[in-house]
Amino acid sequence: MQLVGFPVIAGIVLLAFVANTNKTAHEKLNNPIRMASFAFSLGLFTYTTMMFFEVFSDISSAGLSFNTYQFHDSYEWFPALGIHWTVGLDALSFPMVWLTTFLLPVTIIATWHEKNGATYFPTILLMGGALIGVFVSLDLFMFYVFWELTLIPMFFLILNWGGKDRKYASQKFFIYTFTASVVMLLGLVTLYLMQPDQIGSGGKYGTITGRTFDIPTLVDHATAANQNGWFLGESMQKVLFVMLMLGFLVKLPAVPFHTWLPDAHVQAPTGGSMLLAGVMLKMGAYGMFRLPLSMFPHALQHFQLALMIFGMVSLVWGAIVCLGQTNLKKMVAYSSVSHMGVILIGIATMQPMGWAAALFMMFAHGIISPMLFAVCGAFKHHYHSMEIGSMRGMAKHSPWLATSMMFAWMASLGLPLLAGFVAELMMLIALWYFIALEGWSVLWMVGPALVLALTAAYYLWSMQRTIFEGGDETQPPASLHGGPIPDLSREEKIAMLILAAFTILFGVMPWIGLDMMDDYCRTFFEHMISNGIFKGGA
Amino acid sequence: METTQAFTPEFYTAVMPEMLLFFGLLALMIIPNLGKGTFRIRGTQIRLPWFLGGQRYAWSSNPHLPAWIATLTLTGAFVAVADSLRGGVDAVHIVSSDAESAKELLMINGFSRVFELIFFGALALASFSSMNRLRVEGVGGKLKVDQLYNNRRQADFYILMLTCGLGMSVVALAQDLFVLFIGLELASFSTYVLVAFLKETKAGSEAGMKYFIVGSVASGVGLYGLSMLYLWAGSLQFDVLAATFAVSGTEPLPLIGIGFVLVGFGFKVSAAPFHFAAPDAYAGASSPVAGVLATASKAMGMVGLIRMLLIVAAPDASDGSAVWLVCLGALAALTMTWGNIAALGSTNPKRMLAYSSVAHAGYMLAGLTAVGAWTWDPTFAGNESDAALMVLTAVLFHLLVLVAFKLGAFLVLSILESDGDASRLSSLGGLAKREPLLAFAMFIFMISLAGVPPMAGFLSKLMVIMGIVNVGVGTGAGGLGDFHWVWWLALLMVLNSAVSVFYYLRVAVVMFFDEPEEGREGPLPKGWQVRTSILVCVLATVLIGVFGNSLLEMCRTAAESLTTKW
């Protein structure tokens, strides 16, 4: 509750300061507002980190079984509709919340000198608040509200601080994801109304509608119903599964629903990209775990093949398209598509390990991709160009930037002992285990294998054309107009170092985060198996 | 429940808000005309001052005076209605006489009160904000305050506002179709003139003409439908009509009659294909008037539709659904899609809002369609009437909150209008630089119209969708194939919402991204009244979206009071 409320309120209050002020006053306010935002985000980070040490660091002592939550709290909101402001954290949502609070200060540092800071930093805070809201909400309605609420600050981040085509990109981003999520909303509403009418029973149930939006209650119902057949009936469950997944797949995004992402990323400012790739995409995967996977396990099993195909296509297509990009940021954006494919495949394996891989991939990608985009942002900022090859021999001219880039690239291509590797490895193991177990074709391994090579290819190729070569012979890009060749600013360096440090930390010591995710997935499966919902040979 | 005759003391207590309006009207006619006028006694030179006409006093010629009177009157009425709504309304029936055969004329209950809330609220905001925004001269010129206000025409404007409100409240209260029609005509005539109020411009007079002609045709058709119903039933009392309909509802005469009446109301709610005059009227009228058309006037049409469809031609429990189900469903689908598609390419913000208002009419019609289908599933799990009440609640709620963000959007445009022009999208350009708070308000209105949480527009749209889905899923055991087709209206509705984001967002982009038009970089005209109104709208939009529970419950109570049959 406080986690969401504070950044939103702080954002609004800080924005209120700058409302209707003229330009000079605006500039005077930049620094205090930046400091306030930063201090605030740092406080949030401290708070969630303390949460980690208090509860989530030792997941077994937290004793979370399926569908139980820590910091569980509920407030009446729209009793007429059975809407309660229910919050809670479990091993699924906590890493995402922590990630968000971690990225907020880092983003602020990395974009310390963003123009119009007086409005920029509060917007970032608002963004963070909305994101946290998505993750902590245990109420379908609130979940959806925050889900859409994230669009607004991001829309402004792109529109006000974005690149040349930001007008087009911001609208496309908004409309595309909104379209998918209204379909999801219809699914949610249908799900909501498929509950038996319990009007008059009060409590969690709406006084007008007689239903509840409470996710834990719904999941309990679903579990009970799924034990003896299909919750809501077979075809209904399938339909709802598809409707919900549509919203999540677009957000994730999976091919062929991904084309909003490159546009949004290329045009978004660095801070926007960092949060977009770092947390916002994960909302899709998080939503999958929270809703359809928990409530519609039968449908999940039914659509396993479809999910696997989506995952494979995203994985492979993303990687192939990456190789064909000439725009650095676009390439990184497509690499996100490819990595999100890993998450889908992990889910489609229907293995605790695959799911843990997906969860850890969400987390790891949430640390690595902001760094990727921070690098892209710095590149753009300093060289005024995003074209691969416009700047060569960066290692000589801008060693910090070159090093950061190489580190981020290597982390993203899954170098061992950096955060991404464990997830990829687990995904591969789970996938093969699943293929061998179910007797699927070995050809399913071709996709991941191809992508492991392709990923290396596009990253290395782009490095060859940016970091290496040139040096003495090649002149800096024309866009610099012969000015001095810059390197990272002090703030950017700090941000890069922090991101790199955490990439290494979670690469070398994955158990910090992975233990709780593993616990979540195993509990989930144990729960489903012991209730006879997941049956052998399904 | 109590019954009283007209023009008894109880009657006056019961229709307090209307009486307020009436006296306000009188005051508005008299007070601005007070002056040093004298009356010469015939045949003598003695002039007795009778204070009417002549050179007016400074205070009575204050250009703000009529507006203040109208605003205070409407606000007073609004407060009176709101006060009576607190803690539930006791229904008061007003009958023509104490005889056994007495006709029921008006009924005051929660349902009608909620609509009055909508009418008075919208009119009060509109008159308050048009206090210093009403343009009387040609497009573009910035005039001094003295020039701007031709006091007498100001008075005309607000008189029309009040008659409009009076007519609307009659519509809300009427229990006789003809009484309803009279109220409707009173309100309509006022709006025709209000639309044509900018008669000094080509657009204004043209808009008035179109709105008048098409509206007259529609009400002509409606009146003819009325006459057919009368021919068929021998009375236009709702209860009589309903009873007769239950017996012989499938005869051609009532069906044609209902169809014709539907046309009349369809024009008021601007349902396709009766909406054509609406964009023109909105574009030509001054923005607050357009806002009234899009909110209060639409709500008035909805009252008529609800009375006609849900009371008179109520869905038959044995048969399962209403005769007008398919028809209304088709209208709803056509209306929402047409509105959104047309708005998509519209570059005039007012026309865009007009089309969006068409789309919103479609959403509400879809909701009503669902009510028409509410008893289709014999194995329906919940209380059947709950489903219908939910939709009705949703429609009421939607109409209620629409006042906040639809009117609010028009009010923002009205500021731009007095800055020169608001007929191009580019006139919104750079609003964020010129006046950030105003741009922010407009953004809130836009996303609320689009149905983005946590705005009120989202909640109301969600309610409508929920209502439709609730009816549509039934028990839903067989999956999609087992749904009633109204469920697809919900899908169409969400897809339409998605389409609508496109043009709502474009407004935001223009405000926050584009540069102001040539020569319009300076600050916007002053005027605290309109800004206050906008602030009220913003607060309502956000707060209802976040804390609207009690309002929802109020709408629910109102919906329950519509009829005792459910």
Place this chain on the structure above:
Amino acid sequence: MEGTELKETMYVASDMFQFAPLIILLPMMAFAVILFLGRVFNGNPTWKNAVKEGGMIALGVMSAVLIISVLLIMDFIGGAGAGHESVLHWFTSGVWDGTSAGVTTEKFGFGLYVDHLTVMLLFVASFLCLLINVFSIGYMNTDPINDNRNHRFYAEFTLFCSGMLGMVLADSFLWLFIFWEIMGLCSYLLIGFYYERPSAAYAAKKAFLTTRIGDVFLMIGLVMLWDLFGSLDYVVVFDTANIEHVAEQSAGTLQWALGLMFIGAVGKSAQFPLHVWLPDAMEGPTPVSALIHAATMVNAGLYLVARMFPFFGAEALHGDLADLAYIIAVIGGITAVMAAAIAFVQIDLKKVLAYSTMSQLAYIFTGLGCAMYLANTLDWHHNDADHYIVIVAFGAALFHLFNHAMAKGMLFMASGSVIHEMHHAHHHLHHHDDHGDDHDDHHDDDFDAQSMENMGGLASKMPLTATAMLVGSASIMGLPLIGGFWSKEGIIANAWRVVQDDPRFLFPAMCVLIGAGMTGFYMSRMWLKTFAGKPKTEVAAHVGPTNTWIKTPLFILIFVSLSSVFFAGMGFTHWAPDEHYALMGEKSLFEGILYEMEHAFANSDMYFFVLTYIAIALGAVAGPGLAMALYGGQLEEGETAKPWMTPVIRLNAWVKGRFNFDNTAFAESTLAVALQNRLYIDQYYDMAMMKIVAGFSSKAAEVDTKVIDGTIKTIETSSQSLSGAVRSLTTGSARDYILMVAVGMLVIFMLVWGVA
């Protein structure tokens, strides 16, 4: 599967075990420290001259590592024996086998594992790392081009050492792979050390990508292996009971898994068809070539295959893995001949060595393949004679690995010494008149300090270097009694032994036999072109002696290479592969040497006796003879070589005078051109990469924007035009509006009528 019954700890026999993690951690920390200090102190004279820009830090660390390693090895030899210790719980995860039994928890941990194989490679790695560190200080810090970036070199160098040592010590295939990748990264970084050269950038990318392709297969192989055993820990996968269990059910899958892992080894050890990166990798500084691309990292592939030995040797899998063993041998055979052939025509000193490396690694692969085949097909667990055969075959391959690592490290360092001095001389000669910043145009002139066409007659000018080169070459060639002779003979003999069992092996056996002659030719050619004859350029004539930093490791390695015979005598070939044999366990050193001598030169088995002499004739007589006839010659008048080199040069001059012939016809033949173009394989790969992969991907990018995103855009534009169409119905004429009202009325009428 059996993963739940993980044996946490076998036994920890050595006290040194507790320090073993330091072997990995120290260099890793040095990486960070050097990088950091380098950032801070760059340009500082103390940092530059005393600390050698981090070189001294690295040296200290590597010395410590060597000491710990040696202590560990001594403990091991001294009887502590094999050991395993879990160090780290990495993470756990669950799998569900599709039954209602629930989820099985699987653990992934890290630990250290020490056995004979580990110990051998640990020594090779830590020893060579230290020596090459010393060499680097002499090589890198004296070249102005490296000023202010040597710290990067040393940082990456130490990180590499950490990776190599980690790989050797790791207790599971998973961690083997992890360190393997770290080495790959360092290799990439160090090949691209001169990042400003496009060729270096290209080579670095090529190296990483090519090995990455192998790694992908390796990773999938590992995943399959994990699926079979439920773990990748050596203690689990090598457990006899587990292997039996797997053998019963899925021996075929196991073979596939191992086969895919072998592809990883092929990539890392630059074997055909993933060999293309190694010659280009010579773009890196010479110490890097010496350490990574000759002595250590490329051995990782061999180590991986050698690690698989327990599968091949398992009783339960008897005969099941023979095909894979054959494939290993064949890949080795093909590469051995192909690389040697390409080495014939190379004129770049380092490239010759690169191809030589490839070829020699191929020998070891063939040797391993043969040993694996023997282990898999012979009943060696119960038959002592077969046991001996298997052990010796395996041991020969491992011994060659050892010998080759030492010799090739030395050769590369020697070549580095030559190149360094050539540079220096060239510099001195051409630029000593210019003042100041003549370093910048270092690359501008087209003088190639690595080309053997520019050398000649250096034997007198760089005696130690020439000696090292001579000894190294002899070791590689398999000149009797020197270095690689012992192991190479063993490999050839074992290959031919297998032929007796399985005629399929005739191909690899022929390859290694012919390869022996080819090795003799190209190694001799290299030495002669470089050190014998008259200087071919003015630069070569002005080359001076090299510095002490460079000399020291050369000096040490000469002795190591020469003392190979003692290792052989100690029973290294028995000890290395099998824990049952101790060093000098059965025979004394002297007896051992005698036994080996006899075994080599007077084999009682006629088959092997003849074979040995054919091999010697090819490798030590025919190959060098041919090279002498074509290249080299007498030194410049007045120049004298050291006494031990004089006979070689004299012999060379004599042979050249007596048997010289014109080889232009051959040099211009299609084959020679093809060889010069590396058999066009690189071109084909490049073409495939650029045309097919890059072409396809840019097409795909186009499809993505035009088709997938195009659909979205089409929806948008068409809805806009639809909007226009819809709005054009609002004509502006009130009559039309009335008409529409009438039409709507009619529609309502029909709908209501129709339903009712």
Place this chain on the structure above:
Amino acid sequence: MIDPALVSGLSALMFVIGLGGAFTRKNAIIVLMCIELMLNAANMQFAAAAIYHGDTTGWVYTIFAIAIAASEVAIGLAIFLAMYGQHDTISLDDVNVLKN
């Protein structure tokens, strides 16, 4: 007494003529007249129904409707005047500044 059905039929005819005229004629005044025709059709129907049902309310309705029609004409003519002042025409087709 005329048969109410005949009156009703006449009113239907008038209504159709009125409606048809409304969208076929260009002159605003004629359209207004057509609208009046439609209203009068309703009036006749009310009258006919009043006779048919023997209910006096129908006559009251008629009187009210006539009043409405009268005020409608007043408003209409006023608006047309204003329009003529701006557009110099009362042809409905030529008054189309606002469209799309």
